Amino acid sequence: MIDHQNLRLFQFCDSQFPTGAFSHSFGLETYIQRESVNNDDTFVQWLKLFLNEQLTYSDGLAMRIVYEALEANDTEKILRMDQLIFVQSIPKETRVGAKQMGTRMVKLATELYDSEWINWYHEQMKNKKAKLHPAICFTMLGYHLGVDIGTIIDYYLYQNVSSLTQNAVRAIPLGQ
Secondary structure, three states: OOOHHHHHHHHHHOOOOOOOHHHOOOOHHHHHHOOOOOOHHHHHHHHHHHHHHHHHHHHHHHHHHHHHHHHHOOHHHHHHHHHHHHHOOOOHHHHHHHHHHHHHHHHHHHHHOOOHHHHHHHHHHHOOOOOOOHHHHHHHHHHHHOOOHHHHHHHHHHHHHHHHHHHHHHHOOOOO
8 A cells, every 4th residue: 555645755855856955965076076986986985974974963863853843842942953953064055055955845845735834934934033954844744744753764864865876976977
């Protein structure tokens, strides 16, 4: 049996879905320019480090905290996580990329779903109280669709790995 709620969330993981993930490398470009990442082996090594040492403990942890805050209706905790996850990205390009992706994701989610939380998050951005991080929006969307937090995090990590792999394929002669 197909779980339609999970599929609705998973559509946001498709590299062709217009969240803007395809145009942000989140530091990969710098490693390519420095020639630290220059083939499939060095890319896989970089990707594992990024996934296991950074993304899981920043975005993944924030997602779990936001999910719990959604369950508790704790708007202050959500806004605090939005602020913390934004400032913990030190490179400006990473902050700008995350904000662009989050804004695009919120726009798409509000067009497709009538989610009270996503609408609230968008209003917070309009009132300059939130930056709209994609990890938080993705969590809110999954919560709205009734998807468990473990699956939400897995899908989000998959989306990032998929997008970064697409970027690497365009930037590095992988497999040649």
